[in-house]
Amino acid sequence: MSSFTVAALEAVADRIIQHKELLTSLDAAIGDADHGINMARGFEAVRVKIRAAAPETDISGLLKMTGMTLISTVGGASGPLYGTAFMRAAAAAQGKETLDQEAIAQIWSAALQGIKDRGKASRGEKTMLDAMEPAYEAFVEAAKAEKSLVESLEVACEAAKEGIEFTKTIIATKGRASYLGERSLGHQDPGATSSYLMLAALTEFFHNQQLGA
Amino acid sequence: MSSFTVAALEAVADRIIQHKELLTSLDAAIGDADHGINMARGFEAVRVKIRAAAPETDISGLLKMTGMTLISTVGGASGPLYGTAFMRAAAAAQGKETLDQEAIAQIWSAALQGIKDRGKASRGEKTMLDAMEPAYEAFVEAAKAEKSLVESLEVACEAAKEGIEFTKTIIATKGRASYLGERSLGHQDPGATSSYLMLAALTEFFHNQQLGA
Amino acid sequence: MKKVINAPEQVVEEMLQGIVLAHPQYVRRLEGFDVIVRTNAPVAGKVALVSGGGSGHEPSHGGFVGKGMLDSAVAGAVFTSPTPDQVYEAIKAVDSGKGVLLVIKNYTGDVMNFDMAAEMAEADGIKVAKVIVNDDVAVENSTWTTGRRGIAGTVFVHKIAGAKAETGADLEAVQQVAEKVIANVRSMGMALTPCTVPAAGKPGFTLAENEVEIGLGIHGEPGTHREELRSVDETTAHLMEKILADLKLASGDEVAVLVNGLGATPLMELYLVNRKVHQILSDASVKVAKTLVGNYMTSLEMAGFSISLLKLDAETKELLFAAADTPAFVQA
């Protein structure tokens, strides 16, 4: 399972690193032009760390490694938020040996709660939560409706995308964009975008696994 | 004679003030972009001063007023140089009641010497002297050849113009342009240009006097 | 992007090296971390002050490490809050046993990262207190957002709380006076040009030849609105109006003034701003006890400035005038 998790995390890392400029330019519009730089720096470090992880490291261990690395390399608002998310994910993954639909839902739920606890934001404030939370809910809904893991992830991805679109229509009340007031209208949230990108990478990863593996 | 001298000095002042931008942009190329600003500030003050001068002020008095005003308002290199020129001119004009060809030659000679004494430059160093000195020499030559005052001034003007052209062909070794070394080549000297402008204004003034008066 | 740098990824590391090489009498590097501490840290019998934030605000914060101000400054990536592990190391390095005050500017990232560091240090048994500076009045309906930002007024917090700590006061007392400064300091800024984060390579926004941003932060973020460039007197009056609407000074009150350059504004222009600030205060019969004019909290090469007013009382005034000896602020 270790190499599978490593590969999944690498897919996430690659996706973020590839979109460094997009995330930075989104942040330039309503923030301080560093979200992509921060996230890419963090996930580059994560990539190095997890590749070097001992083969016996379990899912929880890899998630914890990811969380700790993000916390100590990303900085800004997104570092503690995503870092905490992965730390909580790690705690929820303790003892888990496969990443099935139920495990993912549990881990995701914990991660989401971590972001809320750390950032004290809720949906509708133009943050990463506006992608993350509807995506999670769609995932759980789809799972309940007996959709497959990949189908559920795809549905979640769609919801995250809609969440991004939604962030364009609202004024930010959390994070740096909140200082802009009305001027934040019309712009999509960088953090919501990075959340979507991670989810999209994961979805594609599972999709490919299903096909190829 | 006082109002005549005032009018002559005003013509000079007007000409400089009109060419403020030209002189400044010439100075931008090989200096510090202030020659026109400095000279215009000075001659604006001169204009105010001489207009307010007591009617009994003689030629020497008006020249001294001009010199002192330039010294205390122009600053930079051109302030002390032109200021000294007018102060020396004033001394040479002492007791003179008309500005005939001989008087002008004497006054001019003193002014020229003043610039040399103050600035310790000689011809060929890319300064105002490269316009002023050949112009003076041409004037004296023309006078010797029995040309009229206006004709002599016109000849002097031509020589000053050639002097400006000459400054384009040489490297500056005095003043701020000297720091440029070879880079000063091809550019005309701002101070030579202001000298020419003053002379041209004076020539036109005498020309008009001859016609009109 | 024209910058005098080697490579964007190296600027923070190399800058820290440059700072320590320039000021060995004041500061040293905490080996292996992007942390600057007083040469003689931990200072026995003294509460320690730790501040920091993203880099790009120099001389904040490393320039204020020294006697009478900070004990440590933690440098994040450019405009990015430092990570908790770095702050945690700073806390450990400067704590003399009397506790550590964290001076945090009110940005989500800074607050969260310093919070996490505080938790880590507290788990080690270190007494940690926190204050959050939020002097920027630009953001109006800040009650339903994350609150006002912390900008240049932070320098007064460093100075005054630092002086208090130097007296041997305990952590609670140092925290209290810091809170008092925060309650009484208000700032607002404007910019004529954007700035470029080295790693981003292009400016955060663009402005037309005659346009300025009003009410912006110190990270190249856009401000509250744009307008045509006005005269220094008009712009200053506009910012002062906003500040005074919030700070509410009465005739006879005493203040300290900070006219802060954002990086590329000539001191000449800052003095023009200062002239108008003093005129306005004098018209309101407000006394100015002290004026600082210069680059104290910058945004890389941004052109623009901010004005900060701190309402003084006897205690904060005395502490403001107390001796300080740091690379960027010396007072006999």
Added chain:
Amino acid sequence: MKKVINAPEQVVEEMLQGIVLAHPQYVRRLEGFDVIVRTNAPVAGKVALVSGGGSGHEPSHGGFVGKGMLDSAVAGAVFTSPTPDQVYEAIKAVDSGKGVLLVIKNYTGDVMNFDMAAEMAEADGIKVAKVIVNDDVAVENSTWTTGRRGIAGTVFVHKIAGAKAETGADLEAVQQVAEKVIANVRSMGMALTPCTVPAAGKPGFTLAENEVEIGLGIHGEPGTHREELRSVDETTAHLMEKILADLKLASGDEVAVLVNGLGATPLMELYLVNRKVHQILSDASVKVAKTLVGNYMTSLEMAGFSISLLKLDAETKELLFAAADTPAFVQA
């Protein structure tokens, strides 16, 4: 031209007002003149130092008026040497009877205007001595020209001669130490952007996106040549090479370093320069006794920097470390 000003014709007057309002404990205005003097001028029993030049170099020179540095600074129009009458008034206002040292930067205009002022003051029976600072090594064949320019190294002359004067030394001794500093200080600069004289309204030159000017003065004049922007390490090495070729330091020598910002260069970048300067000096086994990094002698909003090295001996070193208390330079 984006400037935080009212009107170009008013900048010097309003700036002087702003300076005096900011620093009343240090300086006052000489009524009716563009002259700033120490509040307690003339200081009894002390040789007085008068400096100045065009405006636009702030904090030079008004920012260095105070204890242990200048007694007066005379402000000309932007980048234009002040006129003799202004300098003359300054001399009269600060002379305590022990004489006045004029610190002049080697520009034709400054030299002539200060000369004329000296003549006027001497005619009044005031003892006047002059030194001419010419630290800029950019101009190579300076022997057959007007000689090297005076740039940021002037700050060391102010500091050290000012400290000497504060000891009660006589005019000759103060002049001598100033001459010694001048003989041992060398500088060179570069710029990334031009600057705009307010009254001119447009920049003195233009540079392409990747172009820099090397070896330029402090008045927006073009430099000796243009080149492509290189890394900070390469550019610093280039300037240092020029300076060291002229200053000729031996292993074991001791120097003071000034990394001077021209106005719009972030302190971050100046620290990167400083890092490389120290590396080069350390490689040459030259000891750095003191380092200054910041905006000391600027060119309005020009981006760029200069490096100055001063070779020290026991006397100049002691005077460099002597206390000073001025708006822009304080040393305990």
